[in-house]
Amino acid sequence: MKIYNTLTQKLEEIKPRKDNKINMFVCGPTVYDHAHIGHARTYVFFDMLVKYLQYKKYKVFFLMNITDIDDKLIARAKQTETTEKELADIHIKSFFEDMKELHVKVTKYAKATDFIPQIIKQVKILLEKGYAYETPNGIYYDITKFEDYGNLSKQPLNELKVHRIEPDLTKRNIADFSLWKRQKPGEPAWQSPFGKGRPGWHIEDTAIAMHYFGEQYDLHGGGIDLMFPHHEAEIAQAEAITGKKPYVKYWIHPTHLIVEGRKMSKSLGNFITIKKALEEFPAEALRIMFIQTHYKKELNYSKETIETTRAAYERLKSFQERLNEIDSRKYDKGLKIIIGKEKKKILTALDNNFDTPKAFTILMTLIKRINGMIEKNKIGKKNTIEITKFLNEINTFFNILPEEKKAKITKEIKELVKEREKARKKKDFAKADSIRDKLKEKGILMEDTPKGSKIRAL
Ligand code: AMP
Numbered sequence: 001m002k003i004y005n006t007l008t009q010k011l012e013e014i015k016p017r018k019d020n021k022i023n024m025f026v027c028g029p030t031v032y033d034h035a036h037i038g039h040a041r042t043y044v045f046f047d048m049l050v051k052y053l054q055y056k057k058y059k060v061f062f063l064m065n066i067t068d069i070d071d072k073l074i075a076r077a078k079q080t081e082t083t084e085k086e087l088a089d090i091h092i093k094s095f096f097e098d099m100k101e102l103h104v105k106v107t108k109y110a111k112a113t114d115f116i117p118q119i120i121k122q123v124k125i126l127l128e129k130g131y132a133y134e135t136p137n138g139i140y141y142d143i144t145k146f147e148d149y150g151n152l153s154k155q156p157l158n159e160l161k162v163h164r165i166e167p168d169l170t171k172r173n174i175a176d177f178s179l180w181k182r183q184k185p186g187e188p189a190w191q192s193p194f195g196k197g198r199p200g201w202h203i204e205d206t207a208i209a210m211h212y213f214g215e216q217y218d219l220h221g222g223g224i225d226l227m228f229p230h231h232e233a234e235i236a237q238a239e240a241i242t243g244k245k246p247y248v249k250y251w252i253h254p255t256h257l258i259v260e261g262r263k264m265s266k267s268l269g270n271f272i273t274i275k276k277a278l279e280e281f282p283a284e285a286l287r288i289m290f291i292q293t294h295y296k297k298e299l300n301y302s303k304e305t306i307e308t309t310r311a312a313y314e315r316l317k318s319f320q321e322r323l324n325e326i327d328s329r330k331y332d333k334g335l336k337i338i339i340g341k342e343k344k345k346i347l348t349a350l351d352n353n354f355d356t357p358k359a360f361t362i363l364m365t366l367i368k369r370i371n372g373m374i375e376k377n378k379i380g381k382k383n384t385i386e387i388t389k390f391l392n393e394i395n396t397f398f399n400i401l402p403e404e405k406k407a408k409i410t411k412e413i414k415e416l417v418k419e420r421e422k423a424r425k426k427k428d429f430a431k432a433d434s435i436r437d438k439l440k441e442k443g444i445l446m447e448d449t450p451k452g453s454k455i456r457a458l
Pocket residue numbers: 027028029030037038039041042221222223224225226255256257258264
């Protein structure tokens with residue numbers, strides 16, 4: 001499989017460093033608020049990539065950090081009159097719920113505050129090796145000491161973008177970044193050989209990743225905004241500590257999600273949490289939305305996108321329902337060959353820089369073709385088994401098939417269904433309808449087909 005590597009600026013064949021094992025680190029959220037649909041886009045993309053690599057028989061370790069201490073958390077805790085820990089715990093719980101709902105499967109989550117000793121150790125080495133220096137405000141990394149600084153984001157040192165945070169005047173160079181921040185009154189802090197304080201943002205990732213993966217690993221991901229300075233800083237830290245290059249072989253940066261053409265932000269009032277989006281439609285539909293735009297392109301969450309997604313999701317759903325209804329003995333020999341050919345095309349698209357929109361179009365065109373065959377009554381039960389097997393295979397990495405909810409049939413529901421059947425036979429439709437409404441209130445949908453009534457969960 002080929003993927004675009006930011007480091008080399010090329011499409012490159014993924015070749016793990018060792019055997020068929022892939023160690024992948026993805027930058028997790030800063031947990032001062034609930035996660036939004038931008039997070040969903042990034043994490044669902046990496047989830048699909050991992051599952052696709054697993055489908056291709058790689059063993060993938062998907063590691064994600066959680067930033068549970070930083071400036072934003074401290075500011076929000078002050079605003080809401082709570083502690084940083086309480087604030088973080090609430091949003092970590094909420095984030096885990098979101099990831100579960102979205103079917104995102106991470107091998108290991110690691111909180112920054114659980115890795116303070118490892119962070120301190122790395123800062124110490126950087127000081128000893130002369131890459132870091134001390135000021136009254138803390139410890140900084142001197143970027144002029146690392147000659148490859150700027151290599152990932154392709155920026156010459158003298159043209160580096162200015163930091164997003166107000167520069168600290170005690171720094172040697174404007175682009176030097178913080179490794180350890182000395183405690184300010186009222187801030188949470190940890191003991192260290194360089195005084196009480198807390199870690200800078202970049203060092204938690206190298207401390208966590210190197211704890212699990214060692215000095216070098218295969219794949220690092222995060223949204224495009226993190227390429228500079230965050231990922232640049234990670235490389236500078238790790239390679240200075242170990243003296244080994246490259247710290248990470250492949251760097252993958254999906255592009256952001258925007259809302260109605262604008263950056264998502266609280267002040268614009270267009271901040272959409274994952275929970276809110278999941279009220280709008282199911283996780284499978286959201287995943288379809290992400291699939292329909294290539295990960296290197298900006299995704300505009302707009303009314304139009306929502307409608308296209310909903311339509312695709314409904315088409316898949318009704319296709320599945322149609323398949324379930326086929327029970328004829330007919331068999332179309334050619335269909336298996338067609339499915340095989342289209343599956344190959346889907347995999348080829350995914351092998352080429354994970355071209356999910358192309359793969360999805362091939363899938364939907366095939367479904368349209370099969371729908372045509374169903375209308376002409378050409379296929380039977382045996383064909384539907386083959387189609388379902390193919391769909392399930394694709395679903396192992398896409399997770400887009402509407403989950404068929406199983407109705408929980410209690411004794412009371414059984415009685416009501418029987419009663420309704422009796423009423424229908426007696427042509428007492430008023431009674432039958434009122435029982436149907438009662439069942440609906442209990443989450444059960446009755447569908448009358450020519451072959452009798454069927455029960456479905458709502
Ligand atoms: P943050 O919580 O802002 O530290 O971001 C955590 C991860 O989500 C990073 O990989 C970001 O690049 C990514 N991310 C943040 N905002 C968006 C967005 N609007 N679209 C896609 N990814 C995002």
